[in-house]
Amino acid sequence: MVSCMGSILEVDLTSGEIKKTKVPDEIYYNVLSGKGLGAWYCLKNIPAGADPLGPDNILGITSGALTGTGALFCGRWTVVGKSPLTGGWGDSNCGGMFAPAIKQCGVDAIFFRGVSEKPVYLYMDNRTCELRDASAYWGLDATEAEKRLTEDSQKGKKLPRVAVIGQAGENRSCIAGICNDGGRIAARSGLGGVMGSKRLKAVVLAGSLPIRSAQPERVKELSSVMGRKIKRMLVPPVSGAMLPMVGRMMGLPVSFPMDGAMSGMLLKKWGTPMNQALAVVSGDAPLKNWSGGPKDVPGANKEFNPDKILAMETAKYHCYSCPMGCGGMLDTGKVPGMEYDETHKPEYETMNQFGPLLVNNSLDSIFIINELLNRAGMDTISAGATVAFAIECFEVGILTKADTDGLELTWGNTQAIIALVKKMIAREGFGDVLADGSRIAARRIGKGSERLAMQVGGSELPAHDSKNDGHLVTHYAAEPAPGKHTVAMDLMYNAMSLCDICSWAPPAKLRNKKENLEPTETVALATAANACYTMMMDGAGGCYYGEMMGVHTFKLIEYLNAAAGWGRSGDDYMEIGKRVQTMRQLFNVKQGIDPASVKLPGRALGYPSLRSGPLKGVKAPYAKEQVSLHWKVMGWDGETGVPAPETVEALGINALLEMEVGA
Amino acid sequence: MIRVKVFTPFGLPNKKLDERGWMELPEGATFGKAAAGLGMPGPVAKICMLRLNGEALPFNTPLKDSDVISCVVFIRGG
Numbered sequence: 001m002v003s004c005m006g007s008i009l010e011v012d013l014t015s016g017e018i019k020k021t022k023v024p025d026e027i028y029y030n031v032l033s034g035k036g037l038g039a040w041y042c043l044k045n046i047p048a049g050a051d052p053l054g055p056d057n058i059l060g061i062t063s064g065a066l067t068g069t070g071a072l073f074c075g076r077w078t079v080v081g082k083s084p085l086t087g088g089w090g091d092s093n094c095g096g097m098f099a100p101a102i103k104q105c106g107v108d109a110i111f112f113r114g115v116s117e118k119p120v121y122l123y124m125d126n127r128t129c130e131l132r133d134a135s136a137y138w139g140l141d142a143t144e145a146e147k148r149l150t151e152d153s154q155k156g157k158k159l160p161r162v163a164v165i166g167q168a169g170e171n172r173s174c175i176a177g178i179c180n181d182g183g184r185i186a187a188r189s190g191l192g193g194v195m196g197s198k199r200l201k202a203v204v205l206a207g208s209l210p211i212r213s214a215q216p217e218r219v220k221e222l223s224s225v226m227g228r229k230i231k232r233m234l235v236p237p238v239s240g241a242m243l244p245m246v247g248r249m250m251g252l253p254v255s256f257p258m259d260g261a262m263s264g265m266l267l268k269k270w271g272t273p274m275n276q277a278l279a280v281v282s283g284d285a286p287l288k289n290w291s292g293g294p295k296d297v298p299g300a301n302k303e304f305n306p307d308k309i310l311a312m313e314t315a316k317y318h319c320y321s322c323p324m325g326c327g328g329m330l331d332t333g334k335v336p337g338m339e340y341d342e343t344h345k346p347e348y349e350t351m352n353q354f355g356p357l358l359v360n361n362s363l364d365s366i367f368i369i370n371e372l373l374n375r376a377g378m379d380t381i382s383a384g385a386t387v388a389f390a391i392e393c394f395e396v397g398i399l400t401k402a403d404t405d406g407l408e409l410t411w412g413n414t415q416a417i418i419a420l421v422k423k424m425i426a427r428e429g430f431g432d433v434l435a436d437g438s439r440i441a442a443r444r445i446g447k448g449s450e451r452l453a454m455q456v457g458g459s460e461l462p463a464h465d466s467k468n469d470g471h472l473v474t475h476y477a478a479e480p481a482p483g484k485h486t487v488a489m490d491l492m493y494n495a496m497s498l499c500d501i502c503s504w505a506p507p508a509k510l511r512n513k514k515e516n517l518e519p520t521e522t523v524a525l526a527t528a529a530n531a532c533y534t535m536m537m538d539g540a541g542g543c544y545y546g547e548m549m550g551v552h553t554f555k556l557i558e559y560l561n562a563a564a565g566w567g568r569s570g571d572d573y574m575e576i577g578k579r580v581q582t583m584r585q586l587f588n589v590k591q592g593i594d595p596a597s598v599k600l601p602g603r604a605l606g607y608p609s610l611r612s613g614p615l616k617g618v619k620a621p622y623a624k625e626q627v628s629l630h631w632k633v634m635g636w637d638g639e640t641g642v643p644a645p646e647t648v649e650a651l652g653i654n655a656l657l658e659m660e661v662g663a
Numbered sequence: 664m665i666r667v668k669v670f671t672p673f674g675l676p677n678k679k680l681d682e683r684g685w686m687e688l689p690e691g692a693t694f695g696k697a698a699a700g701l702g703m704p705g706p707v708a709k710i711c712m713l714r715l716n717g718e719a720l721p722f723n724t725p726l727k728d729s730d731v732i733s734c735v736v737f738i739r740g741g
Binding site for chain 2: 229230232233234236254256257258259261262264494497499500507508509510552553
């Protein structure tokens with residue numbers, strides 16, 4: 001594939017051996033790069049039963065097939081491996097400026113195996129590739145370590161790009177992520193803990209090799225049209241205070257197709273915090289550990305008005321090749337109790353997980369927690385859900401102050417929440433009980449606490465209620481890395497018009513949201529199509545906000561054909577997505593995960609149902625049937641979720657697994 | 664003939680559209696003509712904040728094949 005470098009770097013941290021190896025072109029043709037390349041490599045090379053925190057696990061850091069070609073929205077890198085959180089497939093992706101740096105060093109991915117005796121980091125540029133002593137950086141938070149590694153590694157004008165773990169990763173937390181750009185994080189799946197278990201502090205990349213594409217003029221033309229469109233989008237005259245009113249409209253029980261391009265203007269202005277004001281009243285945001293309605297979080301809309309955040313913004317920033325720029329830096333010098341003068345604009349997920357999910361009405365505390373967790377390199381989704389779990393355990397008497405190191409863990413106790421986050425980062429006292437996420441914490445606590453842990457397959461649920469978006473009933477449980485909203489949702493499907501690039505994707509229609517909670521073939525086709533498309537997007541290194549803009553704005557198929565010099569159809573590419581998704585599921589089966597045992601907690605399905613708000617009384621009684629139909633559309637067994645042998649054969653997976661990388 | 668993709672307000676069905684939301688128009692048709700054909704003459708189109716390829720363009724703008732007509736919507740996410 002012209003736009004890929006055609007090689008990977010394999011690093012054995014036990015022996016110190018490093019080798020650059022060629023990848024057969026058939027691999028790129030069949031799985032692209034990014035998550036697909038990672039899925040192929042890990043399925044082939046991680047032995048069954050490997051300890052996620054042991055030497056047999058492999059940690060992969062991958063770039064995308066479109067990254068660096070000039071394609072917009074394609075600056076995301078992906079980390080892959082066996083998740084210590086779920087015991088199955090793990091991946092997470094992240095923006096910033098790190099993704100192209102991988103390819104500029106001449107490889108599409110770096111795979112680490114083994115465990116180093118002492119802390120090390122990998123340094124790589126056009127000529128050098130070596131493991132270096134990281135003792136001086138071990139113990140530093142991710143932001144500080146990145147700063148020092150950048151300064152210490154920079155030779156000329158070229159700024160090295162760094163992916164690094166903080167204290168959470170060093171402490172082998174199962175909810176640790178990997179950070180870059182001073183506060184961005186590949187957070188999910190606990191792969192920062194895997195990196196820490198290998199005593200790999202960082203990856204520092206300073207290459208400058210060119211990245212090619214087959215038809216650069218066509219790539220440029222596609223980017224020019226898209227960039228112009230986004231630049232000209234104007235936000236209607238709506239203030240942040242008006243968003244809850246819009247949210248109430250979104251809470252109506254209707255779902256309909258829409259032009260996803262329109263999402264760009266809101267993200268340009270506010271970034272993802274705009275969703276907080278919409279989500280509390282629309283039913284999108286889980287509240288009070290998934291047990292409450294808007295009435296249970298009074299004042300949340302006023303406190304989390306995104307205009308307040310906008311007023312603190314000192315600079316907007318864009319990830320690599322992003323024309324939208326939803327990121328921003330905030331001046332937090334006047335935030336009481338804040339140790340740092342600035343923080344990245346918190347993402348919606350962070351805001352909700354540490355705000356309304358905990359009945360915490362303090363925006364200031366969100367800034368503090370955001371910076372603490374970004375520096376520690378801990379997933380805010382999992383951390384927030386785990387704190388919610390602990391608070392509810394305290395509220396119902398499962399935990400007392402004797403268990404919590406004296407913390408009064410009541411709903412909305414801001415100071416106790418901040419103190420607990422610090423303990424989790426340091427694995428100190430009660431924080432150690434929670435530092436590996438809610439499922440492991442519930443096992444440690446016992447006393448029937450499992451029912452209060454809002455996790456699926458070990459992965460904490462994010463800030464989108466599956467009762468509001470029925471596709472999530474399927475995705476949260478059926479996704480091989482469960483509990484992720486980023487693989488797909490009804491809203492995304494409505495916005496993307498996949499029916500215009502895929503012959504089997506049903507057109508989105510105006511309908512009652514409850515129809516998404518029914519086990520119908522239409523819903524199953526939609527969930528499968530969306531998941532397959534997202535795998536393709538991940539293989540390209542694409543951003544979900546680009547994806548959400550729809551196939552008429554983000555022309556992924558045209559981009560891939562231009563970059564690779566191919567002339568493949570949408571259906572061809574969707575098959576790549578199905579292949580990657582099937583490989584990820586096969587990885588789980590190989591590692592002993594029983595897909596049928598991965599089930600959503602009752603509250604995510606309306607058991608017990610909410611007593612107020614837009615989701616009052618809403619239930620998802622057919623979750624098992626929905627998942628089963630999704631599996632069947634994927635060509636997997638409807639009862640077990642195991643990919644059918646004929647599907648595996650038809651997708652050519654066995655032949656791909658027999659292929660070897662070559663020196 | 665040209666084909667344009669249409670997202671009606673709230674996804675309301677419209678007989679001018681095929682199952683996948685495409686509308687056929689003669690070569691040279693304008694944004695305004697398409698809007699009127701959808702039952703949204705100028706004032707209604709303005710209230711619905713109708714956009715052509717994401718932009719608030721004049722209604723006399725000629726349409727091209729594969730253009731997208733849509734109204735402003737709010738999309739959650741994050």
